[in-house]
Amino acid sequence: MSEDAGPGGQIVLAATPIGNLADASQRLRDLLATADIVAAEDTRRARHLAQGLGVRITGKVVSHHEHNERESTTELLAAARDGAVVAVVTDAGMPLVSDPGYRLVSTAAAEGVDVTCAPGPSAVTTALALSGLPTDRFAFEGFLPRKEGERARLLGELARDARTLVFFESPRRLEASLASLRDAFGADRPACVARELTKLHEEVVRDGLGNLVQWAGSKEIKGEIVIVTGGATAAPDTDTAGQVADVEVLVASGTRLKEAVNIVAGARRVPKRELYEAVLASRQ
CATH class of the missing domain: 1.10.10 (Arc Repressor Mutant, subunit A)
Incomplete structure (x- = not known):
């Protein structure tokens, strides 16, 4: 802990379940119950989570999301310096992974405020593990750009990447994104669509991108979506x-x-x- 932080002052990044509440760690339960401040992406969801876990939040619950992150960061750092334990939670999964928190952690690191992590569920690594694709080298690319031109340019850059690639996507854009991936990577590139991970209607579909486009267009897709694609393979050396x-x-x-x-x-x-x-x- 830095000399600037008060006694016991600390920011704790706490992973929350991505679906199944049984995946909540004991450390998360303890943090929700004892933290001086719970900084939540959605305060209603944080309270609902605590209720589902049978935990009573005793500290102050405040909003910390992409629209107020600049102001919230200043307040949370000041609280940690004064000795408060600040638990940072998002709606699901690990803070900072396509969720708020980067500004808070980078500023805390620069200013010597103590930061630690209570690790736990992540849709990225869960989908990767279930995909059946290589896991030794992978890259998380977040959500694909909404605009077709920007999406095509990004995928053109990634087409020769040998790493397994992980993307988040919304159900309504799934078919279009899979079609863009097919056009950039080829219809035979192995891929996986993981839906509603750890939830009641979990579904993991593994196939080539061409077939996955047809699958996505043949039914109504709902829930949280993760797409995993295999990396590019080098052409055989025939010299x-x-x-x-x-x-x-x-x-x-x-x-x-x-x-x-x-x-x-x-x-x-x-x-x-x-x-x-x-x-x-x-x-x-």
């Missing part, structure tokens, strides 16, 4: 002569043949056995 030449350069510099094959095969993403056989054939 066998170039691969063999790279191996021979390494061998000429003193590298053993098998090691040279392993190095080149890894760099060019080709099977080691096939490259080894190609080198032997070129020497005959």
Whole structure:
């Protein structure tokens, strides 16, 4: 804790359930019950959440949303400096992830006000885990631009991104956004639409983007939506002569043949056995 903050003063970013109330952590329950201030994206929803969890909020409940974030940030930081514990909650999921809070945290960090996190549910990582797509490298892109031109430009930039991509979308724009993704990434790009995660009517649909466009247009879609798409895959390297030449350069510099094959095969993403056989054939 910084010297500027009062005793015990702290801002706590608290994740809330994205659907199922049973996902609420004990830490969230304790914060709602004991925090001096609960800064909520929607104060009515915060009170409803507390009621659903059987928790009585004893502190002051204040609004902290995108329209008052500048003024609210000043007030919340002042309260933390004076020793207050400020719990920041959004309507669902992790604060700052397509939700208010960035200005508060960045300013707190710059001014030395203590900030910590009570982690929990996130629609981003939940959809990613359920998608069946690679999870080792991914990027969250939030909501796609509403304007068609801006959306097309963004997706054109992302079309060659090898990472798995995660987007939020509204039900009424789902079909159009999937069509834009199909046009930019190709109809066969694997993707997943996750709807109403952790809720009673949870649905996870996995298919190519072309088929998902047809699926979205064939029914009425409701609820919270997350789209996950597979990343771009590199075109196979068919330059066998170039691969063999790279191996021979390494061998000429003193590298053993098998090691040279392993190095080149890894760099060019080709099977080691096939490259080894190609080198032997070129020497005959």
